[in-house]
Amino acid sequence: MNWRIKASLQKILAVTMIGDKLNHLPATFNKNYHRNVFLYQSHECLRKFSYCNSVIKERTTALEIGTGYSILSAVILSLLGFKKVITVDITQDIRFSTFKKQIGYIETMEFLNEIYLKSSYTKSEINDLIAIIKKEKSFASLFESLNIIYIAPYRFDDIENHSDSFDYISSQVVLEHIPPDVLDTLFEKTKKWLTQDGFGVHTINFIDHFANPGFFQDKSISEFNFLKYSDKYWSFWAGNSIAYTNRLSYLYYLELCSKHNLTVINFIGENYRDRVELNINLVHNDVIKKYRNIANPDELTRFQRGTLIIKE
Ligand SMILES: C[S@@+](CC[C@H](N)C(=O)[O-])C[C@H]1O[C@@H](n2cnc3c(N)ncnc32)[C@H](O)[C@@H]1O
Numbered sequence: 001m002n003w004r005i006k007a008s009l010q011k012i013l014a015v016t017m018i019g020d021k022l023n024h025l026p027a028t029f030n031k032n033y034h035r036n037v038f039l040y041q042s043h044e045c046l047r048k049f050s051y052c053n054s055v056i057k058e059r060t061t062a063l064e065i066g067t068g069y070s071i072l073s074a075v076i077l078s079l080l081g082f083k084k085v086i087t088v089d090i091t092q093d094i095r096f097s098t099f100k101k102q103i104g105y106i107e108t109m110e111f112l113n114e115i116y117l118k119s120s121y122t123k124s125e126i127n128d129l130i131a132i133i134k135k136e137k138s139f140a141s142l143f144e145s146l147n148i149i150y151i152a153p154y155r156f157d158d159i160e161n162h163s164d165s166f167d168y169i170s171s172q173v174v175l176e177h178i179p180p181d182v183l184d185t186l187f188e189k190t191k192k193w194l195t196q197d198g199f200g201v202h203t204i205n206f207i208d209h210f211a212n213p214g215f216f217q218d219k220s221i222s223e224f225n226f227l228k229y230s231d232k233y234w235s236f237w238a239g240n241s242i243a244y245t246n247r248l249s250y251l252y253y254l255e256l257c258s259k260h261n262l263t264v265i266n267f268i269g270e271n272y273r274d275r276v277e278l279n280i281n282l283v284h285n286d287v288i289k290k291y292r293n294i295a296n297p298d299e300l301t302r303f304q305r306g307t308l309i310i311k312e
Pocket of ligand 1 (some may be wrong): 066067068069070088089090091117149171172173177182232
């Protein structure tokens, strides 16, 4: 299906108050939705943390950017030993009834073994915490028990009102939804906020979301199709709160690190699906000019997804 059909529907949904929730609804119809969310969130949260868990010294405060529809990552960060977890989003999308369904999978053996291994708590402390988590009857009591602070919508000042020092800052497929000027502030703040031994770990999806699998997938396009268009054209189709992606590659995030003097420990690029190569000559100049320096434009489509690991 031509990607502009999905884009048109999202444009219409974006002008309604519940557009984002309606856009998310079809995903929840899968009968394994809550189990899949638990498996995905727990796997991704532990995978990201594994890049630093053997070397991170303090677990005082963690910050998650972009909570989304599930609070599980924040809960898992608490189980890993963080004494305070701040999680923020621009929209408030979590529901306690959803959380209750998803937390039902917490005693999966594979998850428990991983958390026992990576947490700073003992096995028995973790089991006690899980018993508390399972008993909670509201977000208010859950957040109080685990010292989780959920702010949505948020501004950077709101975060700083709770803490301006973090041992761990992470996000999962969020940075690609943030415009360049806000990313710039986030990286500037990251430099200020990260403790000396702290880590930032961000997983970023670099592809055109209209090429994502699903009913509306446009199977005829490259997963980097969006790089062909001018900013004006792209903004017309996808410059709304539901569809917005910044079309930036890993190189841009490396440039941001260099600009803000953040140390890049590693960037792990991945290609997780079949590639449909985009003729690099078709990449629009508006895309190229966002970069300070591109030695080889092929790099713009090198990775579909990646994880950036940084220190102050
Ligand atoms: C694809 S979802 C990912 C959510 C969650 N991290 C997950 O893995 O399920 C992207 C999320 O980023 C959030 N988002 C967009 N712009 C943001 C910003 N400037 N700061 C924080 N979150 C943002 C959106 O509201 C949405 O919840």
